[in-house]
Amino acid sequence: MAAPRAGFGLPTRVLHWVMAFGILGTFALGAYVARMEVGLGNLWLFGLHKTIGAVLLALAMARIVWHGIAPPPGPLPGPPEWQMTLARAAHRALYALMLGVPVSGWARASASGLDVVIFGRLTLPAIAPASPAVEDALALLHRGLAWGFLAVILLHVAGALKRAIGARDGTLRRMLRG
Amino acid sequence: MRRRTFLTTLSAAAGVLCTAPAIAAARHYSLDTTQSTVGFETDFGPDKITGSMPVIRADLAIDFRNLAASSVSVALDATAARASFPFAAQALKGPRVLDAATYPSVTFESRAVRREGDEAGIDGLLTIRGVTRPATLHAAIYRQAGTDPGDLSRLTIHLTGALRRSDFGATGWSDLVGDEVRIRIVARIAQVA
Numbered sequence A: 001m002a003a004p005r006a007g008f009g010l011p012t013r014v015l016h017w018v019m020a021f022g023i024l025g026t027f028a029l030g031a032y033v034a035r036m037e038v039g040l041g042n043l044w045l046f047g048l049h050k051t052i053g054a055v056l057l058a059l060a061m062a063r064i065v066w067h068g069i070a071p072p073p074g075p076l077p078g079p080p081e082w083q084m085t086l087a088r089a090a091h092r093a094l095y096a097l098m099l100g101v102p103v104s105g106w107a108r109a110s111a112s113g114l115d116v117v118i119f120g121r122l123t124l125p126a127i128a129p130a131s132p133a134v135e136d137a138l139a140l141l142h143r144g145l146a147w148g149f150l151a152v153i154l155l156h157v158a159g160a161l162k163r164a165i166g167a168r169d170g171t172l173r174r175m176l177r178g
Numbered sequence B: 001m002r003r004r005t006f007l008t009t010l011s012a013a014a015g016v017l018c019t020a021p022a023i024a025a026a027r028h029y030s031l032d033t034t035q036s037t038v039g040f041e042t043d044f045g046p047d048k049i050t051g052s053m054p055v056i057r058a059d060l061a062i063d064f065r066n067l068a069a070s071s072v073s074v075a076l077d078a079t080a081a082r083a084s085f086p087f088a089a090q091a092l093k094g095p096r097v098l099d100a101a102t103y104p105s106v107t108f109e110s111r112a113v114r115r116e117g118d119e120a121g122i123d124g125l126l127t128i129r130g131v132t133r134p135a136t137l138h139a140a141i142y143r144q145a146g147t148d149p150g151d152l153s154r155l156t157i158h159l160t161g162a163l164r165r166s167d168f169g170a171t172g173w174s175d176l177v178g179d180e181v182r183i184r185i186v187a188r189i190a191q192v193a
């Protein structure tokens, strides 16, 4: 196994920021489509949400594989131990949700009994039985996980900003510039 | 799509009635499936979803002298239903709406035919998803272009009606798609006997 590097490599940083914007955008789009008045003119937004969500699922898997190849560095020292533990737990939760949120969305869409189409033409296989009861349960799961994701992201961002603005210890800088 | 079509009826445009030669009994007609459509329409947010279903079978008998002796029996192919966009067609045929895999046809059998001014009212039994409910269609008969007044051998019938899909248990996507389904049928028929 390669020795952990001193900083974040370019692939790790690009993945982090592309996915961060992608996830927040997909969250906003999901929350919007779930509440809009659906008609012919905006039906495509469901497809957009699924398409970007599926791309994010693929990127999350690529990110996990990449971290196996090039492990990210450990945290910069400074904060008390409980904060370090919290940050580690938050990172683990973020990975679980990077997989769990899109998979639950895919399952929820499958349970509708309609084809799950991404990029306007690619039909994903159904990963849940077509049933209104299953769809309702999975809709609740996808919604719950998505909002839980937002909560963990806010905690994560608060921690990053605390170190960037409060401690000024270079944590944010090394995720931005390496 | 050549087979879209169907239902029908009888009715009597007053003009047709007056100029009709004396007719002893009901005339039987066959449906020109290539020139007829069984269409429907429902609300989808600010828009509409339209669609159609092909006719499997249509038996029509019209007695212009005595409308009440007329009858109509029609079967539609639910498995070949079409809708204005792909998701709607899939949803329509799927288990939450028509459940075409279990109930491949939609049928209408007239029970009573009445005159309604220039038009006819057809009370009958509509079966969707295996659930049978009373339904009424309103029919207006027209002479086809190029035929002589009084020629009853080829006619065009416009039928309209509405149903509530929830009455038949076809409740899928009721949060997005309207409950009322409006039916619009253009039937071009030719006399066979």
Ligand code: HEM
Pocket (backbone or CB within 6 Å): A023, A026, A027, A028, A029, A030, A031, A032, A033, A034, A035, A049, A050, A051, A052, A053, A054, A056, A057, A101, A102, A103, A104, A105, A106, A107, A108, A109, A116, A142, A143, A146, A147, A149
């Ligand atoms: C990182 C990826 C994703 C995020 C952050 C996300 C987020 C969300 C959010 C916030 C909602 C609205 C929940 C609410 O009601 O408040 C939602 C709804 C939904 N998502 Fe996702 N989603 C993701 C991926 C996916 C994927 C991959 C699919 C399907 C292939 C999907 C399918 C859906 C569907 C069908 C809805 C329901 C819309 C409605 O209520 O009609 N999502 N998503």
Ligand code: HEM
Pocket (backbone or CB within 6 Å): A012, A016, A019, A020, A021, A023, A024, A067, A072, A074, A075, A076, A091, A094, A095, A098, A153, A156, A157, A160, A161, A171, A172, A173, A174, A175
């Ligand atoms: C959807 C949003 C986000 C997710 C899923 C996410 C996920 C992660 C994960 C998993 C790590 C650990 C390193 C890795 O495994 O790649 C990390 C590190 C980091 N993130 Fe985020 N992040 C998000 C948004 C943000 C935002 C908006 C900021 C900035 C305000 C931020 C700042 C940081 C910083 C500074 C690190 C480095 C921590 C260290 O030095 O140990 N993240 N992020």
